Amino acid sequence: xxxxTIGAQLAxxxxxxxxxxxxxxxxxxxxxxxxxxxxxFAPYIAGAFFPxxxxxxxxxxxxxxxxxxxxxxPIGGVVIGAFADRAGRxxxxxxxxxLITIGTMGLALVPSYASIGAAAPVLLVICRIIQGFxxxxxxxxxxxxxxxxxxxxxxxxxxxxxxxxxGLAVMAGGGVGVALSAALSPQxxxxxxxxxxxxxxxxxxxxxxxxxxEMPETLGHRPPATATARGLKDNAGYITLGVLxxxxxxxxxxxxxxxxxxxxxxxxxxxxxxLSATLIGGxxxxxxALLGGWLGDRFGRKALVLWPRLALLVLIVPLFxxxxxxxxxxxxxxxxxxxxxxxxxxxxxxxxxxxELLPKSARATGFAVxxxxxxxxxxxxxxxxxxxxxxxTGNPVAPAWYVVVTSLVTIGALFxxxxxxxxxxx
Numbered sequence: 548x549x550x551x552t553i554g555a556q557l558a559x560x561x562x563x564x565x566x567x568x569x570x571x572x573x574x575x576x577x578x579x580x581x582x583x584x585x586x587x588f589a590p591y592i593a594g595a596f597f598p599x600x601x602x603x604x605x606x607x608x609x610x611x612x613x614x615x616x617x618x619x620x621p622i623g624g625v626v627i628g629a630f631a632d633r634a635g636r637x638x639x640x641x642x643x644x645x646l647i648t649i650g651t652m653g654l655a656l657v658p659s660y661a662s663i664g665a666a667a668p669v670l671l672v673i674c675r676i677i678q679g680f681x682x683x684x685x686x687x688x689x690x691x692x693x694x695x696x697x698x699x700x701x702x703x704x705x706x707x708x709x710x711x712x713x714g715l716a717v718m719a720g721g722g723v724g725v726a727l728s729a730a731l732s733p734q735x736x737x738x739x740x741x742x743x744x745x746x747x748x749x750x751x752x753x754x755x756x757x758x759x760x761e762m763p764e765t766l767g768h769r770p771p772a773t774a775t776a777r778g779l780k781d782n783a784g785y786i787t788l789g790v791l792x793x794x795x796x797x798x799x800x801x802x803x804x805x806x807x808x809x810x811x812x813x814x815x816x817x818x819x820x821x822l823s824a825t826l827i828g829g830x831x832x833x834x835x836a837l838l839g840g841w842l843g844d845r846f847g848r849k850a851l852v853l854w855p856r857l858a859l860l861v862l863i864v865p866l867f868x869x870x871x872x873x874x875x876x877x878x879x880x881x882x883x884x885x886x887x888x889x890x891x892x893x894x895x896x897x898x899x900x901x902x903e904l905l906p907k908s909a910r911a912t913g914f915a916v917x918x919x920x921x922x923x924x925x926x927x928x929x930x931x932x933x934x935x936x937x938x939x940t941g942n943p944v945a946p947a948w949y950v951v952v953t954s955l956v957t958i959g960a961l962f963x964x965x966x967x968x969x970x971x972x973x
Contacts, residue, residue: 567696568705570758571640572712575689577748577755579716581651581678584744585613588724589808589930591741595659596668603938606812610931612668616675617927620683624915627684631691631911632775635766637759639688639911644756646681648749650674655745683923687915694902694972695765695910700844702903703851703968707840707895711833714891717804718829720744724807724822733818770908778909779916786917788960789901793921795856795957796894799863799950801929803828803887806879808930813943814874823876824883831887836895843896847968852900852961855893859886860954867947886950903967925953 585592593609623643631639653674660667690709697705723744731740779786806828810821843851866882898918905913929949936945 576712616679617923619679620919623680623683624919628912628915631688650678703843704840710836714832721825774908789917791960797926828887835891839895
């Protein structure tokens with residue numbers, strides 16, 4: 548979508564330039580691209596950073612390292628979210644870009660286990676921790692900025708760009724993965740090819756940093772620190788429900804992101820075809836997230852969270868059974884489109900609910916903490932859990948049942964929250 552198209556969606560009575568929206572989206576997309584590329588290339592990273600031996604054990608170790616980044620997301624949410632509520636949204640987003648640069652550089656350049664031995668996985672964990680801290684602090688200020696910059700009747704569409712930008716990240720990672728797997732031999736991909744996506748990200752980060760440096764500030768007056776603490780305390784119930792609301796979406800998102808690894812390790816499909824699922828999933832996230840935001844501004848937040856989630860709950864098990872019985876490009880792509888599309892349709896507008904309920908003095912911190920806790924506990928563990936479930940039960944449909952259970956939790960939380968479409972946030 549071009550800058551002109553973005554600008555056309557912005558209301559004339561409170562127009563923010565397309566470059567401002569692009570700066571928020573581009574920075575967020577780069578950070579998620581970098582964070583998610585680790586998951587896409589997990590089988591190859593496992594071979595690089597752990598000694599030769601049990602391939603499944605090494606894959607689990609690599610996915611545990613992936614999870615370690617998520618464990619630091621709540622800390623980043625608290626620290627950088629509080630900074631955003633005190634100093635402003637723009638300084639917080641510039642800080643996260645700087646931190647993600649450090650983590651990305653480490654992932655691109657850390658030597659393999661064959662070169663430096665046990666120090667390799669240790670350095671890998673450190674890089675993941677830095678990335679997790681940065682991304683935990685990114686989501687809150689970026690989402691809140693989009694909501695605060697939006698005209699009241701387009702807040703859902705604006706914040707849906709947060710999820711749409713993740714779709715761009717997934718699409719970019721999938722495109723790079725498909726290109727590399729087609730251009731390189733399996734040995735070249737395992738030896739050095741998996742590092743290329745991180746090097747590409749490093750080349751684009753300066754542009755995102757420049758764009759963010761030109762952004763306006765939406766915080767307004769600087770509230771005292773006590774106002775943030777009081778806002779968090781007074782809205783602890785909403786923040787807790789926000790965690791539960793996020794669980795279903797984050798699990799189904801990371802099940803979708805796991806599709807390439809699932810296709811390689813469980814379905815035994817070729818690497819190029821398997822990585823193409825990531826490209827398809829990213830495109831679905833981008834399109835359906837924006838559609839969900841647009842519809843949510845017209846029909847309400849809760850309806851657009853509920854119905855796609857119910858549809859996914861009903862369809863996910865039959866889709867996975869079909870995929871395992873007849874693994875092919877068609878079944879893999881259809882299962883990916885349904886999982887990613889229905890998740891994004893719901894999640895794109897779901898991100899608006901909690902920020903619209905919180906006071907401005909605690910908005911970035913409260914949303915960042917809620918989002919980061921939900922994603923760190925359930926999103927970060929999803930790939931590890933489903934890999935273990937498949938291995939322990941021998942049932943390749945296990946990921947679908949995990950989506951069903953967590954979707955029920957999200958639906959319960961949704962009924963406990965009020966509708967926020969027409970709520971005044973300033």
